[in-house]
Amino acid sequence: MFMIIERSSDWKEGFINKLENQEPWDNWTLYNMSYEVVKANLIEEFSGLQSPKYLPNLTPLAHQLEVAETVISRMNGKAILADEVGLGKTIEAGLILKEYLIRGLVKKVLILAPASLINQWVEELHYKFYIPAIAFKKNTPIDYYDVVVMSMDTAKKSPHKELIYAQNYDMIIIDEAHKLKNHKTKIYEFVQGLKKKFCLLLTATPVQNNVFELFYLISLLKPGHLGNYETFQSSFSASKHSLEHDEYLRELVNQVMVRNRREETGIEWTSRRVQTIPIEFTKEEREVYELILELKNVSSVFSGAFSMITLQKEMCSSKEATYLTLTKMRQNCTTQAEIDFVDGIIQKLMALETNSKAEKAYEIISEANDKVIIFTEYKASQVYLQWYLNSKxxxxxxxxxxxxxxxxxxxxxLFKEKFQVLIATESGGEGINLQFCHHVINYDLPWNPMKLEQRIGRVHRLGQEHDVHIYNLAIENTIEKDILELLYVKLDVFEKVVGELDDILSTLKKTI
Structure with missing residues (x-):
């Protein structure tokens, strides 16, 4: 559809009439109307937020308004928004963006988010903030749109990367910013190359696995704020899971990071009730687990640490997940003896009639008699659990x-209206809000404690009306004990640098 715009010459006739007939040159009513419009749009001072009065569909919470004002007045629009899961970081980012748009300081905006969250971003910006954002699709001419929401994976690849670099964006917003990880990832390298007048990094978990992840996030916002890598490492005696002078480091971090905890918001929150449930393998399950440990002594084919760790974790999950990995490893065997050993394990594995962890999950679900989310790390275990629960x-x-x-x-x-259990892989830990559920089973434990926080945050968030029950399942005398111990080490680093975290494992430490 094309619109033809022509320059009007009607004004000439009116001008000549006024001139010849000595008519008044102005109209007091129109002048007053024009004056009121200009007055309404006039921002008389920079302090304070103007945006809330233009947002009839949104009633921001006090902590969200405070974050927006802090980022604009003290951090010059470059900040990590690190509120705990469920406190509304998207709302805070929307308020900041709207404020800059109203003040005329921002026009062109790029928002990078996981693919699963793109539509959610577009809808919130449209309906809550009256910001005409568009979701990027193939061949979208990004130079024609002022506010574009795009997936991280798409943005970092050609030809999109080059098109984005050609734009002059006033503000960059990155959701789930912990996915940038460090300078070695393509998405980090891409973001580092963006021109960033204003930049917001959103993540409830700025430290996931080690303290250097926070160093790299801050270096994106304010290069040199923590020195270079070597300076940071030496100044704080930093290694992956330990550091010194943490109070001084936290002071530096707080100059670029805003973080609210649930208990600090003034909102009455329901409680988290965390349990760690130790599980014993059956004799037959233990035998297969021990045989898997023996694999590394059979041949160098099985000596890879990653493969052995994966197999141990899978054996703690389901024989189905274990079988898939074993059959792949069997293809790499070079001698008949290796093949026979693996075949022996597979035979004993497939003969197992009991899954002790699945039985415990069923027991918890039966006692809860309510909606339950189960998190597993393996799709094979997901399929098995669905079959097993259906049989019960x-x-x-x-x-x-x-x-x-x-x-x-x-x-x-379906989960909300008809079914009792939702069985999610790790992708269910982001971008889905399920306040109507208040039971979470961590069937498989991740190495990363922040993944647990993300999972729990799906249900323990604004709108939750019940206490949330979390069940962490761990099989005794297996790799899951090592996982628990490392989770505590990582949690300690997080709390030293970022701040305290709601319970995700607290009652569990006594059992290891």
Missing amino acids: GITSVPFNGQFNKSKREYMKH
Whole structure:
């Protein structure tokens, strides 16, 4: 559709009439109307927020308004928004963006987010902030749009990367910014190359696995704020899981990071009730686990640390997940003796009739008699659990990263309206809000404590009306004991640098 714009010459006739007939040159009513419009749009001072009065569909919470004002007045629009999960970091970013748009300091904006969150961003900006954002799709002419929301994976690749670099963006917003990790990732390298007049990094978990992740995030915002890598390392005696002078480091971090905890918001929150449930393998399960440990002594084919760790974790999850990895490893065997050893394990594995962890999960679900989310790290375990629960009369739906937006929404609808259990892989730990549920089973424990926080945050967030029950399942005398010990080490680093965290493992430490 094309619109033809022509220059009007009607003004000439009016001008000549006024001139010849000595008519008044102005209109007092029109002048007053024009005056009121200009007055309404006039911002008389920079302090304070103007945006809330232009947002009839939004009633921001006090802590969200405080974050927006802090970032604008003290941090010059470059900040990490690190509120705990569920406190509304998207709202805070929207307020900051709206404020800069109103003040005329920002026009062109790029928002990078995981693919699963793009539509959510666009909808919130449209309906809550009246910001006309568009979701990037193939061949979208980004130079024609002022506010573009794009997936991280798309943005970092050609030809999109080059098109983005050609734009002059006033503000960059990155959701789930912990995914940038460090300078070695492509997405970090891409973001580092962006021109950043204003920049917001959103993450509830700025330290995931080690303290250097926070160093790299801050270096994106304010290069040199923590020195270079070597200076940072020496100044704070920093290694992956330990550091010194943490009070001084936290002071530096707080100059570029805003973080609210639930207990500090003045909102009455329901409690988290965390349990760690130790599980004993059956004799037969233990035998297979021990045989897997023996693999590394059979041949160098099986000596890779990653493969052995993966197999141990999978054996703590399901024989189905273990079988898939064993069959792949079997293909790399070079001697008949190696093949025979693996075949022996597979035979004993497939003969197992009991999954002790699945039985415990069923027991918890039965006692809860309510909606429950189960988190597993393996799709094979997800399929098995759905079959197993169905055999026990428990209805369930799967949820994983391969589902498109409509299927994700449909699974969420089925879970809310019809089924008792949602079985999610790690993708279910981000971007889905399930306040109607208040039981979470961590069937498989991750190495990263922040993944636990993300999982729990799906249900323990604004709108939750019940206490949230968290069950961490761990099989005794297995690799899961090592995982628990490392989770505590990582949590200690997080709390030293970022601040305290709500319970995710607190009652569990006594059992290891």
